[in-house]
Amino acid sequence: MKKFRLLSAFFVLLSAITFTSCETEPVDPVLNGNNGEGPGSGGSAPASFKVDFSGQTYVATSTLATIGKGLISIGGIKGNDGQMVSIVLDGTTEGTYEGAKALIDYNPGNSDYSYFNIDPNTGEDTGLVTITKIDKVNKTVSGTFNFIGWWSNEELNLPSIAFTNGSFQNIPYVDSIDTGEEFFKATVDGSANSYAGADLAVVVSEGGTVNYISINAIGANHKFVLSFPDTVTPGTYTFATGASSTKRATFTDAEDNDFNVTGGTLTITSNTGGWVKGTFSFPVANEVGETLHTVSAGSFNVEWDF
Incomplete structure (x- = not known):
């Protein structure tokens, strides 16, 4: 039944990050003129999102995050072609998430397919995400992650990719607000x-x-x-x-x-x-x-x- 849970989490991921087109936070605070201040008034440190893979370090140019409705959703976007690392966690608290509790993917941009943390041969999940801090005053989230990604178009039989040393720091988040009890x-x-x-x-x-x-x-x-x-x-x-x-x-x-x-x-x-x-x-x-x-x-x- 794990694949049901992952499929559901993927659907939630698609809906949870619809704000990608309208609510992103530049990584360099100079880009939005906030001098490193987050949504709160406490002046949190600048946001950063990066991960190593294929001999390079992916550094996001903008970020987005939501917390609520039982989920944490975090994205690190690079450029304007849809290149993005997405993380969805089944929970809303600090701690470690793995297995069916974490869905992670990397989309290289301009593609209907992504590298997901699901082994197509076994159906097992890989990777580990640790939420180290949720700053409710400045409304930022920080943590680390790693995973092995498999290309979702199995017909191409592409080799898997190891994503290591992933970190996201001081990512501003918005609350997922319920209109009534869901x-x-x-x-x-x-x-x-x-x-x-x-x-x-x-x-x-x-x-x-x-x-x-x-x-x-x-x-x-x-x-x-x-x-x-x-x-x-x-x-x-x-x-x-x-x-x-x-x-x-x-x-x-x-x-x-x-x-x-x-x-x-x-x-x-x-x-x-x-x-x-x-x-x-x-x-x-x-x-x-x-x-x-x-x-x-x-x-x-x-x-x-x-």
């Missing part, structure tokens, strides 16, 4: 679950005449996805399959068996201000109609318009 809960086969952080990802697919909201929930031995249009209005709907269906649910069990859900209900109580709220329940059946799993008492209030 939650996603469900009882699966009698076991109550609350999904948050890297176990919950909301993705909006854009294209055609209809955009769809997909809510991905990852449990210890399952994953399920709810999907419906972003224009959905309050009401009660039935999950169905087929080309004409607009309210769908899928379920994946511990053995990676996938099921399309037919039946059950989705009740939308509100969809306003970029937040959608509702309840749901559904049976999970095999091809002959035998119920294998039951999802009940589902409820959610999540942000989708990031």
Whole structure:
């Protein structure tokens, strides 16, 4: 089930760093005229972000970070072509993060692919990130990291790269502010679950005449996805399959068996201000109609318009 968690964390990474285009912090304080002062009034030291790989030292020219919603997201950007080292951690405190708690990647710029800290042969995570300080007065974050990266386009079979001596110091961060209480809960086969952080990802697919909201929930031995249009209005709907269906649910069990859900209900109580709220329940059946799993008492209030 680890790959579910990593996939969810990657979706969260994409949404968490959408501020890349509008909220970056130059590494050299002269560039933004703040004389080395961070967002707070205490005058923190200048920001820096660097890591060694392939016989060179990557030094970021601008940085970005957020802390909140169960995650720490940090990025070091170099130039204007999209070259970037990204770090997403499942947590919001100082300490060491490794394994499924850390997702790290390097994008060389102008590419749909990156070097991720996931071994494609074993599915295991590599790397270690240590948050050494979160300065809540000056609102900066500092730490160290290292990882082995594998190119995400496996067809090219490129060699892995070791990223060493990584450090980020005094990176200004902004808080991820919740508009209302965000939650996603469900009882699966009698076991109550609350999904948050890297176990919950909301993705909006854009294209055609209809955009769809997909809510991905990852449990210890399952994953399920709810999907419906972003224009959905309050009401009660039935999950169905087929080309004409607009309210769908899928379920994946511990053995990676996938099921399309037919039946059950989705009740939308509100969809306003970029937040959608509702309840749901559904049976999970095999091809002959035998119920294998039951999802009940589902409820959610999540942000989708990031």
